[in-house]
Amino acid sequence: MHVLVTGGAGYVGSVVSAHLLAAGHRVTVLDDLSTGHADAVAPGAALVPGSIADRAATDVAFGRSTIDAVVHCAAKSLVAESVRAPELYWSNNVGGSLALLEAMRKHGVGRIVFSSTAATYGEPESVPILESAPARPTNPYGSSKLAVDQMLASYANAYGFSAVSLRYFNVAGALIGDGLSLGERHATETHLIPIALQVAAGTRPALSVFGTAYPTPDGTCVRDYIHIIDLADAHLRALEWTARSEQAHLVCNLGSGSGNSVLEVVEAVRRVTGSPTPTVAHPNRSGDPAVLIASNGLAQEVLGWAPTRDLEQMVLDAWNFAQQPARSA
Numbered sequence: 001m002h003v004l005v006t007g008g009a010g011y012v013g014s015v016v017s018a019h020l021l022a023a024g025h026r027v028t029v030l031d032d033l034s035t036g037h038a039d040a041v042a043p044g045a046a047l048v049p050g051s052i053a054d055r056a057a058t059d060v061a062f063g064r065s066t067i068d069a070v071v072h073c074a075a076k077s078l079v080a081e082s083v084r085a086p087e088l089y090w091s092n093n094v095g096g097s098l099a100l101l102e103a104m105r106k107h108g109v110g111r112i113v114f115s116s117t118a119a120t121y122g123e124p125e126s127v128p129i130l131e132s133a134p135a136r137p138t139n140p141y142g143s144s145k146l147a148v149d150q151m152l153a154s155y156a157n158a159y160g161f162s163a164v165s166l167r168y169f170n171v172a173g174a175l176i177g178d179g180l181s182l183g184e185r186h187a188t189e190t191h192l193i194p195i196a197l198q199v200a201a202g203t204r205p206a207l208s209v210f211g212t213a214y215p216t217p218d219g220t221c222v223r224d225y226i227h228i229i230d231l232a233d234a235h236l237r238a239l240e241w242t243a244r245s246e247q248a249h250l251v252c253n254l255g256s257g258s259g260n261s262v263l264e265v266v267e268a269v270r271r272v273t274g275s276p277t278p279t280v281a282h283p284n285r286s287g288d289p290a291v292l293i294a295s296n297g298l299a300q301e302v303l304g305w306a307p308t309r310d311l312e313q314m315v316l317d318a319w320n321f322a323q324q325p326a327r328s329a
């Protein structure tokens, strides 16, 4: 199949592209390179530089040859920025996605897998979080993703789209090997594992731990981490699901189904790197729930997917990626 991967020059999109290519599929990437990198586009994929919101760019991306399905990763994804400048998120994530869906209609493509997020749930009433849990995002980033989930449901109903919203929890790790080296290169890094690895490498003085008195075993926040390669595999399975489903929208969590505290992640970083990795305690950040863990039963049941790589592997792969020669962030 020929897949259009939006955001394929970014962290998730680059690894998903590589995974699709390795499975024998064809990939075209549409990316405006706002946070992505042209040299992260998986070898063998064709890059169309441009925005999902730009009709001329989508005409080129869809017009090159028949596209069978879309994996839609392109988005802005910084929670704090979304609170400060929500218009960027409504415009890029929601307006851009609407333009993409209209381009799909124009070009007769009705299969899509979307990068949704655990941030659509907001503060959970109970964990593990089921897909049926109320979606009450606590910031414009989460709201913008939920709006696209709802947009997909309406396009499935009205236009027969077959769509999957994959609600990722915390994605980590890298894809290294077979001449590939793809991992996180965010200029503004907000994810715990790459930040902790920067401390281990000595490029940051200490790791800020926000909240040490949560009702968790060691007092720090617990999150659900998922390896980027397991995540990529779920996209292929979701694309296969869209081929056998019509006029349907599936919302599906992607997480390990278990949690690790901030201090457990720091311990894993210390074991993998051998560095003391100092930490500094700070007060809780508002809106940071104590525990976020996915129920992944639906992904197992419907997609036949299960995570196979643990936290140690995520930290090791991210460390090996970070140790490679300097590239632009």
Ligand SMILES: NC(=O)c1ccc[n+]([C@@H]2O[C@H](COP(=O)([O-])OP(=O)(O)OC[C@H]3O[C@@H](n4cnc5c(N)ncnc54)[C@H](O)[C@@H]3O)[C@@H](O)[C@H]2O)c1
Pocket (backbone or CB within 6 Å): 006, 007, 008, 009, 010, 011, 012, 013, 030, 031, 032, 033, 034, 035, 036, 037, 050, 051, 052, 053, 072, 073, 074, 075, 076, 077, 092, 096, 115, 116, 117, 118, 168, 169, 170, 171, 172, 186
């Ligand atoms: N990384 C995570 O832990 C995580 C967790 C939950 C959800 N997500 C979602 O997964 C997706 C990918 O995240 P990531 O970590 O790879 O981010 P990223 O910033 O590395 O990748 C996003 C890519 O989209 C591109 N892009 C942004 N706006 C665009 C537009 N209008 N047109 C074309 N390209 C555009 C950027 O240049 C970048 O290459 C995002 O939608 C994000 O919300 C990520």
